[in-house]
Amino acid sequence: MERDSASRRLFLKSSAAFGTAASYSRILGANDRLRLGFVGVGGRGTGVANTVVNLVAAGENVEITSVCDIYQPRLERAETRFKAKGYARSADMLSSTSLDAVVIATPDRHHVANTLEAIRAGKDVYVEKPICHWAQFDQLKQLVHENRKIGRIVQVGTQFVADSVWEKAAEAIKEGAIGRPVHAQTCYFRRGDQGERGMKVDDPNAKDGLGVDWETFQADAPRRPFDVSRLFQWRMYMDYSGGPVTDTYPHMLTPLLKMLNPGFPKKVVALGGRYYYNHEREVPDTFDLLIQYPNNLTVVFLGTFINATRIDTLIRGSEATLTRKAEAVTIEPARGSAVVAREIPADIHSFGEGHAQQLVAHLKDFFDCVRTRKQPRGNLELAYLVQTPLIMAMQAHLHEKVVRFDIAREEMRMV
């Protein structure tokens, strides 16, 4: 429904072509150094690599062996900064046997193809959120089903979920600490379009072919003539991004769904648009959605990039209310209820300094899972359950329809 079949065929073909690297993986012994490659070394890739460098200095047994980018100046910068071997094509990097895992920090539209290519080459993956672009539900489904067979470790970069408080709260909910969850809310409020129009243009005179691989950059998006803004400020465009709902909402929906464990949604309604930042940006700046789950649970997600005043993340149960505070999750019984009040302390403060600590914890969780083969906190199956209602919301907004989900067939339907 979300893409025409020609572009879907193009994706499947190109993802198969991507997957030409020979499969090589090794079982890491306790003392073996984990060898890491980076695909995409722009803003986020560089930030994550810097964090890895700090972790190595603190004793983590990891090394960055290779880096890849389709923009040559960034590739050269990363080669020098991280003393790593550079590649212009990820398939060439993956053919190297000096790699155990990859960090993928390319634009959204590449995440599924980059991940498929890496798992087919026998690598474990830390892939940035969102797990896919809003027009790629079928490709996401294909990735999830394929990895069920291949069994690689895939951690999605929703680092807010790195705190153990969410698992503890999920356990408490399962044991009946709030009665039956019926209603939940969360949000993502921010002020400013620095993440879209504010993206840095490294070179206003950049040209396709001169250190820029524009064809690869476009992935399975509709073909456009080369454009400097599309290359450097891609988050402004619907071809490559989707605005708050698919870009930032995975951060908050992932921990909420980890606590609730509701499975696939039944129905999604949504409203959004460009309410304020109307200049060249295409993606919405404001977006609200309601998700209904089959077990009579509604999740409300509110957000705008125009004003940063938040609402609490909370779950209303038949017996109590669970609230995410900065340093704990609290459970407050309803008047007359027999359940007990309690507080579950968080590992990490949820604001300010906490953001850097969340990334450290999320990377460490990934490294640990690569060694132990346990499922990471932001695993692919959870990301599938998170991104599905967010993609449904985008479709609901674009088509002004209610979007239903056929759980047995894992398909979206507009009504």
Ligand SMILES: NC(=O)c1ccc[n+]([C@@H]2O[C@H](COP(=O)([O-])OP(=O)(O)OC[C@H]3O[C@@H](n4cnc5c(N)ncnc54)[C@H](O)[C@@H]3O)[C@@H](O)[C@H]2O)c1
């Ligand atoms: N977890 C977080 O908090 C967080 C924060 C920021 C960004 N992100 C995510 O990280 C991703 C990257 O965002 P960014 O701000 O760094 O963008 P960016 O444009 O700064 O970096 C992306 C890089 O990928 C390169 N690239 C594009 N296609 C490629 C390909 N096929 N192979 C190799 N390199 C390729 C580009 O040339 C660019 O250098 C996005 O998906 C974004 O949502 C996550």
